[in-house]
Each structure stands twice: as structure tokens, then as C-alpha cells.
Amino acid sequence: MSKLRKYTPFTRAGIMESVTYRANFLFFLLGEIMKCFVMFFVWKAVFDSSSGETLFGFSYDNMVVYLFISFLSGYITYSDGSYAIGKEILDGSVVMRMIKPIDFDMCFLFQELGNKIISFSLIFLPITAGVEIYRFVINGRLMLDIPMLLLFLVSMVLAYGINFYFNLSYGFLAFFLKNLWGTDIIKGAVVDFLSGATIPLAFMGGFGYVLQFLPFASLSYTPVMIYMGMYGAKKIIFYLGLQVFWLVIFALISKLVLKLAMKRLVVHGG
């Protein structure tokens, strides 16, 4: 524990940064959540156009919950280490981090945790409250399930971990790719689709079924399905286990890529 203590200043800095730019963050969020509202209406028209009450096991209300909760979890588990690290690698300032007696990835992790504490406290309550009020009005009773909510939080933490190490590995690739924002956009588009952030994997048939086992689903689909109560006890245990598995895998991959990248850096330096 005392080993981790030296990273708390980074968390502090992350918190201060987020507080300073709180207004910016909220405006940005309002812009992003606009997409949810667009889809809110589009799905309404889609369900109106369909002959049945449900599509692939989703009712319209499910869909609305899915939209906003996947937005919420996507936002909170999002990690932009790849961009920050990539930028430092490209402009060379990464060296400043390497000459300090601290772990490179831990600095980022703890700083981002600071950001996350603030963004979580700003958006978690309004969005879940909004969703629960919506469900309450539609169903006439409170749908919130506290154990599921807790499992959802656990799953989100795991999703964040996977995201963090995935992005870290990806950021280290900047050593080799030399290009940042283009590949970042590509990565974003692919991950969004494969993780079920744009449309539930259940809509994708057999392909969607396979996707459930890939790491992308662990990023977004799993926590949302848990929140919605779509998974039974067995499935929950299975998918949480899968999340842990991917977390370990990506942590290892990131260490490996970092090692390779370091070798490369030495070759470059001078």
C-alpha cells in the first residue's frame, strides 16, 4: 500500500484538473449525450414500425435504458491514455517520465482515476436517476435492483481496467506507428461497433454471439446487460470472470509492448 502512496499526488492533480475544467466537461457531455436523444427518437420510430413488441428480446423501454446506461458506462470507463502517451512519445517528453523512479503506467492510471472520480460524481447520479424515473413512469413501479447496481459498478471497474490497459498497449504503438489521431479515430470506430456501444450485440445474430466473448464486449456490453438485469446469476459469474481474464491478458500485453517500445526508444535516442 505504501508503494502506491507515492502516486496519490497524481490523483490529486487529476481531481484538480477535472474541477478546473468542470464546465467544459459538462458542455462536452451535453454535446455527446445528444446522440442518445437522437437514437431515443429513432428507436421509437423503429419499434413503431415493427409488428412485434420486442426486437431481439429488447422492448422499447429496454432499448432506452440500454442507450443511456451504455453511454454512462462508456463515458466512465473511457480511457484516453493512448492519446496522452502517444503524444508524449511523439514529442519526446516521455523521457521525463522514464527518468523518474515511478511506474510509467501507474502515473497515468492514478491521474485518470482523479479525473474519473469527478466525472463519476458529476454524471452517475443524474443519468441513473433519469433512467430509473423513466422506468418508473413506464412500468408504474421502481425497477432499480440494488445488488445488480453493485454488480454493475464492479463490472464497470473491470471494464475501466481493460480499457486502460488496452489503450495503454495501443498508445505504446505510437512508437511504431508515428501517427496518432488517424489511427485513434479508426480504433474508436471499430471498438464502438464491436463492443455494442452503437447497437446491442443481440441484434447482430451469430456474429454478435461470437462478439460476446471477445474483449470488446467486456468494455461496454457486459456491464450494461448486468444493469438491465438481462443476465441470470450463472451468466453474471461467467461474464465477470471473462472480464477478469481479459484484464489480466491486456495488463500483460501492455507490459510486453512497453518493453519492446523501450528497446526501440534506446535505438532512437541520442
Next chain:
Amino acid sequence: MENNSMIHVENLQKHFKKAIKEPGLKGSIKALFNPKYDVVKAVDGISFDVEAGEIIGFIGPNGAGKSTVIKMLTGILTPSEGFCRINGHIPTENRKAYVKEIGVVFGQRTQLWWDLALRETYMVLKEIYDVSDEDYEKRMAFLNEVLDLEDFITSPVRTLSLGQRMRADIAAALLHNPKVLFLDEPTVGLDVVAKDNIRKAIQLINKESGTTVILTTHDLEDIELLCKRIVMVDKGKKVFDGELSTLRQQYGQMRELTFELNKEADMEKLTYDQKFNFAEDDLKLETKGNEVKVRFNTDIASVEEMLSFTLSKVHVKDISVKDADIEEIIRRLYKGGGEAV
């Protein structure tokens, strides 16, 4: 009252609202819910006149309001109070017509386009300032001669050295043959040779084209070589306006003696204030180990007297005498002006 000077500044003022922030996490959270503001008078009633063809040095310590004045004179900032008139124009009233008659260089940041080759930069400026082909050729030939642009005119701006970039920036500001040239720290960060080049160029431009030049700087040498007259500001107010030699006579009697003692304990033998009767402001002693710095007023004791007294009392290495720097003069000037601190 009518006057025909090139630049006329009258009671110019600029006030900024500044958020008060307490340090630390608590402070930034507090500022979020209950922001407090202070009104800062960055420029607080400055007046002066500049005749056509003059080069004046506009000086003062950091944060004195120099840049704010320059930004008002160049039409970037709108004065809170008072006004300035340059060659018959009020800068913010008809900005586009006005800025055609001035050239501006900010030493700290370039106004050129990072990725454009220098020659293309000048083509863009030619369009922006409506310079005719004929005038452009003539002007470029002249600027090339004065600033020696030939070597790097095809290079993108981002590849230029600091000295080259400054020359390029000055040429860019002069392409349209402005009546007034504003130079905000044109020699900042340059080496001795580059500084020298820039100074010579400024002199030549002033002589050949009759351009009025307003120059801000921290480098006393810039002032000495270029300006006959200086205007000095501090805390938003004008504290001196006149010839450099006058300033020197009035306030620049300070010299600095630097040497190294053989023994640190010898310091006690140097009883300057008893020997010469210095007032508190006229003498300043600084020691760091064996190194000693003595600033003193030559009205009280001449350099010769100080030297011989020092050498008679102690054994020293590496003794040297220096003029007081501009900051020192400003500091004394401010006190001498009798303004409340």
C-alpha cells in the same frame, strides 16, 4: 488642443477583471462556486507624444503595462479610458485602415505561418496589404539588403533559427512600408551576433524610410544603441520621459563591484558605510560564500575610491566593475519618483 505628432497618447487606461483564486484543491473548488474578481489597472493614465521619424524605447519591469500599451496602440485591445491617435487614426475605430499604416513584431511569438515557405508568407502578406507588384519588388529588394533574407527565403518558417525568424518577422512587418513600426522585445533570446544584426537593420530602416519606431525591450544595450529618447512605465504609470543621457545622470549613478575574497572572514573589514557615509539606498552588499557584490552610488564614492578602499583592506581575486542594469535603474527611479509603495 491640436497637435501634429505622429503618435499622441492621452490618459490611456486599461482595466482588467481578474479572478482571485486561492491555492490548492480547496481554492479551486471555492472559486467554482463563488468566483471573486479584482479590477487591475494594468495601464493607469499614460500620456506621451512621438514625432515622426523618432525611435523611442518603451521600457519598464515585467508586468509594468508595456505590452498592454503596445496592444492598445496597435488596435488589439480597446482602451478602457483615454485615447491614442496614430497618424490621425484612432486604432479601434477604423482598424483595417489603421493597421495598414503600421507594422507590428512580437518577439515572443511569430506572426508568420508555421508551415508556409517564407517567400509564400510574403506573397500572402502582399495580398493582405494590397501591395502592388512594383512596390513589392522594390520593397523586397530593400528588405533583403537590410535583413539578408536570401539564404532562407525558400524554407518553411518552422525550420528557421530564432535569429532568422526575427529577421523574417521584421521584414514581414515592413513589407507594406508602414509609417510606424512597433517592436515588442525584438532581441529577446537572441545571441550577440543576431542582436547586432537586428539593431543595425532597425537603424537602417529608420534612416532610409523614415519609419517611426516604438521599441520595448529589457536589454539596455538595445536602448543605448537605438534610442535617443525613452519612456519608462511602472505599475501602469509613466515614471520617466526623456533622453537616455538624462536618465543616466539622474538615476544611473549606480555601479556594481564584484570580486572574490580569499577568506570569508575578511568581509568584516569592508566597512564601506562607515568610511563613505552611504545612505541606505546608496549601498547594497550581497555575499555568497567568498563572492561579494557591492552596488553603490557614485555620487557618494567614486569607483576609484571604492576600489582602492577595498584593495587596501582585503586580498581579492577577479575584481570587476559593471554599470547598473536597467532593472536597477528602474528600481531606483521608482523610489526616486516618490511614489508610494
Next chain:
Amino acid sequence: MRKYFKLHRIFIAQDLKKLMEYKVDFLMGAIGFVLVQAVKILTLGIIFASIPALAYKVNGQVVDSWTFNEVLFIYGFSLIPKGIDHLLFDNLWGMGYWVVAKGDFDKYLTRPVNSWFYVLTEKFCVDAFGDLFVGIVLVVYSVLSMPADIAANINWFRLIPVAFVIPFAVMIYTSVKTATAAISFWTKRSGHITHMCYMTNEFASYPAKIYNNVVKTIITYILPFALTAYYPAIYLLRGESVWSLPVTIGVSAVLFFISQLVWKLGEKAYESAGS
């Protein structure tokens, strides 16, 4: 005016040159933009696979409906004015994010040109070719693959008024960006406000009828992005909403006027940076 075109030409040539220099970056960026759109279209495709057409119902009665081709057409069309604005006037984003905050706006004020035009001309954003490419491909593809009965509604003479309106549609984008970027003159940074308002254009890519009245009013008159996409597209497809063409011109003119006013006032309030 000719001066600005000349200036713009120099910077366009420059940015195209840069594109050649950084081919890989450009390619990656363009692929990225195309992929982002591809994912959205794929999503639309998946949705439409389970319904015959997108219907708008009132009290259980179908009032209007759009086939997949029509929705694709509207979606593709929406990318065209957006892409043109992105291509030509992208520099406005920088204003609210860093230009004003760092005091870099100084340089625009020391030149004898309109500062707004000057900011606009300085950058030619080649990434926008991705948007424009996808937009045009979608429009063409959706028309070609349309069932004959729906294609029969299209009258290509309607292209003339639509083409006339497109510059005004672009002006809607540019004016929204201008007005919100100018807020930074007072607040130092306003990029996130620009982002928030800009994102409203997401509503424009789908038939405006599916939204409730509040949203419909906002996207028609306040942040009138529907005028840049749904209305001209549906006019082209079916001859509906003729009224929207003059409204587009009127609303964009008002918006343009407001944005210029905010910019002018902001310029006076600009405080630069440092001492």
C-alpha cells in the same frame, strides 16, 4: 472579396502540399472518417433489417414512412453541407479551444483584413474529403438502388433550387460555429460550447418528423440543422416541404447576422493574454 479568394487559394495549395508530405496521416484520417460513417450506416442497416420501413405514427396510425433507401439518402445528403463547412471553415474550432486563450488572436487584429474572414481562409481541412466522399457515395447509391416506385417521385429539376440552397445550409454550420467560437472573447475558452451546439446536427440526419415538437422547433429554427439535411433531401426525393427552402435562406441569413454581431462585439472585449 477577391482578396479573400486569392488568400484562400494560397492556403489551399499549401494544405494540399502538406497532404502530399504526410500521405499516411491523411490516409489514416480519411479511413477513420469513412469507418466512423460506415459503422453508423451498418447500424442503420441492422436496424432496418428487422423492419420494412421507418414509420411515423400518430395514435397508432401511420402518417408517414421512409424506406431504407430514403433514410440513407437523407443521411448521405446531411454529410454534404457539413463536409463543405468542415473543408473550408474548420479553423473556427481552434478559436474556442486555444487561439483566444493563448492570446494568438493578436495576429489577426494587426492585419488590414476582416479578422473573421482571415481566420476562415487560413486552413483548408482535407480530412473533410472523407465526409464528402461518404455523403456523395450514399446519395448516389441510395438513388441507384431505390425501388422504382420510390425513384419515380424524384424530379431532377428540383436539384436546381437545392443546389442554390446548399451554400445557405453551409452558412448555418459556419454561423453556429462563429457565434459560439466568439464567446471565447469573453470567457477565453468556448470550444466545448461549440461542440455542444454543433452536435445538435446529429438530429439532422434522420427524418425530422420522428422528433417531438421541442426538438423539431430547435432543429428547424434555433440550431436549424434540419434545414441543412432532412428538409432539402426530402424536397429532392418527394417534392415535400417546399416551404423549407425560403426558410433556410431566411433563417441562415438571420443566424449569420447574429454571429457576425457577436464576433464584432467580442473583438472589442478581447483581452489578449499576458501583461
